[in-house]
Amino acid sequence: MENGLSIFALGGINEIGKNMYVVQYDDDILVIDCGGKFPDESLLGIDLIIPDLTYLEENREKIRGMLITHGHEDHIGGIPYFLKRLNVPIYATRFTLGLIELKLTEHRLLADTKLIPIDADSELEFGKIGVSFFKVNHSIPDCLGIVFDTPEGKVVHTGDFKFDLTPVNDQHSDIHRMAEIGREGVLVLLSESTNAERPGSTPTESKVGDVIEEAIMKAKRKVFVSTFASNISRVQQVVEAVMKTNRKLALLGRSMVNVVDVAVERGYLHIPDGMLIDAQEVENLAPEKVCILCTGSQGEPMAALARLSNASYRDVQILPEDTVVLAAGPIPGNEKNVSRIIDNLFQLGAVVLYGGSSTGMHVSGHGFQEDLKLMLTLMKPTYFIPIHGEYRMLHQHKSLAVSVGVEPENIFIIQNGDVVDVKHSEARQTRKIPSGDTYVDGIGVGDVGDIILRDRKQLSEDGMVVIVVTLSKRDQKIISGPDTITRGFVFNRDSEELLRETNRLVKKAILNLQSENKYQWNAMKKEIKKAVGQYLFAQTKRKPMILPFIIEV
Amino acid sequence: MENGLSIFALGGINEIGKNMYVVQYDDDILVIDCGGKFPDESLLGIDLIIPDLTYLEENREKIRGMLITHGHEDHIGGIPYFLKRLNVPIYATRFTLGLIELKLTEHRLLADTKLIPIDADSELEFGKIGVSFFKVNHSIPDCLGIVFDTPEGKVVHTGDFKFDLTPVNDQHSDIHRMAEIGREGVLVLLSESTNAERPGSTPTESKVGDVIEEAIMKAKRKVFVSTFASNISRVQQVVEAVMKTNRKLALLGRSMVNVVDVAVERGYLHIPDGMLIDAQEVENLAPEKVCILCTGSQGEPMAALARLSNASYRDVQILPEDTVVLAAGPIPGNEKNVSRIIDNLFQLGAVVLYGGSSTGMHVSGHGFQEDLKLMLTLMKPTYFIPIHGEYRMLHQHKSLAVSVGVEPENIFIIQNGDVVDVKHSEARQTRKIPSGDTYVDGIGVGDVGDIILRDRKQLSEDGMVVIVVTLSKRDQKIISGPDTITRGFVFNRDSEELLRETNRLVKKAILNLQSENKYQWNAMKKEIKKAVGQYLFAQTKRKPMILPFIIEV
Secondary structure, eight states, X not given: OOSSEEEEEEESBTSXXXXXXXXXXXXXXXXXXXXXXXXXXXXXXXXXXEEOOHHHHHTGGGEEEEEOSOOOHHHHTTHHHHHHHOOOOEEEOHHHHHHHHHHHHHTTOGGGOOEEEOOTTOEEEETTEEEEEEEEBOSSSSEEEEEEEETTEEEEEOOSOBOOSSOSTTOOOOHHHHHHHHHHOOSEEEEEOXXXXXXXXXXXXXXXXXXXXXXXXXXXXXEEEEOOTTOHHHHHHHHHHHHHTTOEEEEESHHHHHHHHHHHHTTSOOOOTTOEXXXXXXXXXXXXXXXXXXXXXXXXXXXXXXXXXXXXXXXOOOOTTOEEEEOSOOOTTOHHHHHHHHHHHHHTTOEEEOOGGGGTSOOOSSOOHHHHHHHHHHHOOSEEEEESBOHHHHHHHHHHHHHTTOOGGGBOOOOTTEEEEEETTEEEEEEEOOOOEEEEETTEESOOOHHHHHHHXXXXXXXXXXXXXXXXXXXXXXXXXEEEEEESSSOSXXXXXXXXXXXXXXXXXXXXXXXXXXXXXXXXXXXXXXXXHHHHHHHHSOOOEEEEEEEEO | OOSSEEEEEEESBTSSSOOEEEEEETTEEEEEOOOOBOOOTTSTTOOEEEEOOHHHHHTGGGEEEEEOSOOOHHHHTTHHHHHHHOOOOEEEOHHHHHHHHHHHHHTTOSTTOOEEEOOTTOEEEETTEEEEEEXXXXXXXXXXEXXXXXXXXXXXXXXXXXXXXXXXXXXXXXXXXXXXXXXXXXXXXXXXXXXXXXXXXXXXXXXHHHHHHHHHHHOSSOEEEEOOTTOHHHXXXXXXXXXXXXXXXXEESHHHXXXXXXXHHTTSOOOOTTOEEOGGGGGGSOGGGEEEEESOTTOOTTSHHHHHHTTOOSSOOOOTTOEEEEOSOOOTTOHHHHHHHHHHHHHTTOEEEOOGGGGTSOOOSSOOHHHHHHHHHHHOOSEXXXXXXXXXXXXXXXXXXXXXXXXXXXXXXXXXXXXEEEETTEEEEEEEOOOOEEEEETTEESOOOHHHHHHHHHHHHXXXXXXXXXXXXXXXXXXXXXXXXXXXXXXXXXXXXXXXXXXXXXXXXXXXXXXXXXXXXXXXXXXXXXXXXXXXXXXXXXXXXXXXXXXXX
16 A cells, blocks of 8 residues: 555445445554445345455554444444454444444454444544544434544545434534534545435435324324334434323334334433333233334334234234334335235235335435535535445436536546545545455355355256266266256156156266266266256256266265 | 126236236136236246136136237236137237237247237127227227126226326327216226325326437437337337437337337337438447437346446447436336446446436326226226235225225225126125236246245255265165265365265264164155254354265165
8 A cells, every 4th residue: 555645445335335434544544334235136145245354454453443433234234244354443422332232242242342432522543643523414323424634634424414404312413513624624525425316405304203293193093113223313203202192112123122222221212211111011001002113114024014014923913903104215125025014014904104205204314415515515625535325326426516616527436446545635546455245144254256156046046956876986887876856946746757858868978978988077977967958958948057976886 | 606797816916917807707708918927036037927827727618718908018928828728819909919929929829829909999799798998098009998798787997097188199098988988887897006006197108208309309429218118109209309309210129129110010100211220320320310219228137228238239339428318217126227227327428317207207107096086987886896906006096996986895805816706786705716826937837836936045045065975785884975065055165174074974874873773765864964954054054955865776
């Protein structure tokens, strides 16, 4: 790495997820966030995707710390896997730390990790980099933007944000501090781009509270509200509506219970004494006296709402005329799962209120175009790097930056791994460091690659055919088999003729080769695959994986 | 089946896709539509889903014909598979027949199928059922609603529709005829429910034409417009904008070429002489003189737009400052694929216009709530069966029907297979006939069931482990193996220790059983699966399919 100031992303660019950004000055490296990303359906069997840590592992002695902007999965989900390779102190606000601690406890890493609480007023120093913070508003409490004061100038990372002038629970954006930072002069701004395609300003979170309150007021029987556990502002508004309607509140779903616990304990959520009841108590109370707050608003098949909608939840049932409020919008990709749950809820006879932002049941936590322009205007950066978004969002964010006066040639649309180097206050993007997706599958991190995924894909589409044949060591005569079994291809029972012919072709292939004095197993296997593959494709138009086994005894 | 009038669905209820409805009077069966449905990602390897034809096969001698409302895949996609089992005459309008003929040619069924052209004025008789039609407007030309005149009364099936008072190419809804049918008295109405959740009226198709025209007017270089090939009204509007701007028009994508061909030949689309050019000519013309109409607006990976966006199309290239208009909205489930293409187009430097209905680039072909209420009001049915929709849509459609005066107890929300019997003009839903999904996988129709899909799922997530061991016939001693190979599980090369231990466990399991005088293969296989499964899960937290092979020689 060159001397001076360098900025790059190891995740979060051209994607939503696995956010990880790095600011380095000389031999001091600071890491911002360490997110996970959920795999799409093409990544068969993969549980989570995390950033490629090669560069950081190669420079482990230079890493001074990891700064966390906020506690969403796409910013903290990779931390346990990171810590198993790199033991680095983690700086985060108290609420964010609470969520990180839940994770580290699960992975048995808590005892060995240095967690350092910070707040918006903290000031830190790492070599020649001074670090300070500013409060931003987002859909989770206690979010920070970060200012890196380097000898080259200030680098600002916004974290995830919107401007909400009427937020819940005093989660204000510190616009005055932002203005001050801008006035002092920002060399490079990294700002999030999630909603750069959406015109206007993000509506205030308070609006959702009004809609929830109205729904609970009108409900004749039990009310179920499903939302993101981490959206404590929304949870607070449910609590207040429950208070006004004299109901009791039960929590369903592990993450709802855990996160509410952290939030109450650390003072980010206020629930009146005596309001909370156990799930087991719900059925003992009059239905018009209960509200249930549950996980599963994204249609996750194992979460509380999905199980309630299948009538497979032990303690609590949804009955006709109960009300279900989906106080969340589906994240892109989850639409179908959410729709299926709504269908099931209607079939149970429930009154279902849904529709996401179009019905006021949800507002985004990410700033729309006017919010993004306000941030750019406050910061007045010399250089701008749009981050946290797919390419079209970065592209649109660039247009917004140009519209408020940033010089187009001073805007870098980078890829993960592209390094922006700053020398004499001049930024250039020239180098690349290793970056990419690291797959987590079960315990394994990074051990599943393209070959395994290609095999899984073939197996998933057309199944497989295993053929075993035993040859005599003495004269290479077939003494057992060929035997064929299939899985995921055809019903063996209904396909006797197909399997018989397969065995015949295998035998023929072996005998043919032997008649030409060819006895190499590789040649035999190749010939078997070819003959059987062609035959099965002609018969079925499917291409199962064909695995010949040749045994010699 | 009882005598009298019976109505049921074999597909289309609680789903979008595989539409198939049946009207039977005594021994005369009429089938309405025969749609396909595209599988979701959980149905690994499945190509298409069609309705269960059991009831129709058992009553094949009673089927008088199949009436097709319009030519969309979810109404005609199952026809080739149906015809391979049941040779039934098909009645459809000329444009719809054109699309069916394309399909039958591909499946080599054209010569043996009786295709009968009809129009909105046709009148048919099948036993005691008189059949007539009425024109409806939808996002494909030449759509029909159907009236079944039975001794019990009239049954009306709307087909897919919206009311567009300013349609393109004279595709008017015949509101006067609908009013007349309603005045004559409708006993049962089956009406489609796709947009029953959306308030207001569907915007007119003409609006999209304005947006396309403005985009082409402004474009400085080549313009690519991607839309549904079958939306001939939209294609016509592209043609008109191309005419006004003095450009030439090229068609990319097999279905675009085929469908436009059918539409022009049969008089549903008018393209001025000399406007069409071959794809190969595009690069010879000045970029501001060309427009390209292409398939792939749903992000289909093999369609023209996806290949253009990867720069992997042979004849035509998207260059910086070319314009791409996505004149379509993503169908639910396709959002991610479409977004990926938009990202790639921006990366090529194109001006990309997208956003579906929110930007006027798309309007739906299905009536919103006011359209559905208008249909219900025109028809004034005694009984109402909402069709063509997922459960929540049927539920909302029921509410709409109640709001315009249909008696709630006269509305049947049915499942596929539920039969509504009408006797003495009174309808009751009591019986059920076989229904469900039939999977098409390659050539096989209905031969892939739950077991195969379960195997494919396991294989897709964690791969497989095949273990072969050879025993001596004489004394049951292990004379070869155990040998283990894996696919889709772990890299064999990096997992020597894992495989060695697996083989050791297999050997141990066999020897243990033998020491207890247990020699049955089933017991051995069970024991091997258990021991190896536990070990591999502990080591990897993955559960591959374990396939033990025991050979005796």
